[in-house]
Amino acid sequence: MLLLNPTDLIRERYGSSVFNPEHLWNETLATLLSHRSVRAYLPNALPSLTLETLISAAQSAATSSNLQTWSVVAVQDPVRKNTLSQLAGNQAHIRQCPMFLVWLADLARLNYLATQQEMTTDGLDYLEMFVTAVIDTALAAQNATVAAESLGLGTVYIGGIRNQPEQVAETLQLPPQLFAVFGLCIGYPDQANLATVKPRLPQAAVLHHETYDLVQQEAAIAQYNEVMQHFYKSQQMNVTGDWVEHSLKRVATAQALGEREQLKEKLHRLGFPLL
Template identity: 80%
Template structure:
């Protein structure tokens, strides 16, 4: 397989020509920069041991103090996928993908092990450990995603798992001290409905040298608004306003968070005191 051209992928990622990293280019970078959100899948099952290889990649990610405070539930049963699709806002691609992974912040394992040894586990009640578990889950999931995409699979993250965390916990039979951080659809992309690489903010908006500078982003964001307008038009996406308007509307009110404004309350009911 030929490694995709560096110049083309950099242009796709930013919507304009920026820099040419040909002298540094390799297949790993090509896989990373080729990422796109796939929401249309073929019904083909995954090849044997694909899941196990993805989990091995996930377990190769960094983990704080080697505590490994994450787990993942692999869902293939159509009825359970249907339940999770409904809980995530009726997202059809959850039903369609052959494999749906739910990535968990997992403090249940350490609670259980401490109890077995007759030791206290007060530290697990603090916000720091919840943040640690969430980061661990995110790092693991991203490794698994890269592995899947290197095998020709498509993926899309599903933050809608956080809309109704208690109902998701019931569907997956999660004991206390577990939280579904997000889901991940995995499958072979449907070539009849190709997904495009979505441009990201210019590096001038996210890359700061030595100290953070908020005002330096203004020109870059104005440029990005124009790039995204062209992208929306090319993809026939009916998006009102520019990127800034679209993004700010997602946080204008608590209700815009789609139920997640009550996340702290829900987490406490799931066994996370967040002290």
């Protein structure tokens, strides 16, 4: 962990010292606020039982009605990691990290159990259950991520795993009603190529009291544009414009979604009616 002082961590997270929660501070908060995406890993193997410990943390996350509608595939085989890397946009860190976890929204397990019990599963066909499974998956994965980082490991989520979900399903031999929500690289960070903590929006842009107020965000977003332009420059990132322009380009067209604009149709083919 690089920064333990709460003032330093808050400054890193927001680009300024907006408050000092020293009287509330602990190691868990330090781990959370120190999070950064790691895209360069050492070749070191993970200690014995690391995976099992991370999964136990994941299974300690909240889950709707205790349905536990998620699963995970741990991938260490170099050939399979390379295939997944290509499917996710040729991201080198997938090949480089010692452990790549593919997190799955899983309705197949309940369907399988219902078949064994000769019961119906009409409810699984509805969008609500797919959303439930995706939420369960995200909660579990974030628990595992925090656990990994508390052990000195680095992580980065791979949303590109959704680029070609049918090919990912084939690579992992997934039966119907399973969907790879994202991947997660895990390994020891290469300290020589360690990313800086990326500032987030001011709390005034995301925290509302009693009711939601869209207009109140304007000043906070303007401030954030300045923070991010400084960040882009300091990190020598080739980003055109400010954060608003960068973000709006990401949603300006269907094609900007990067091979995911037909996700609904692909989900139908993976066994999710989404009624």
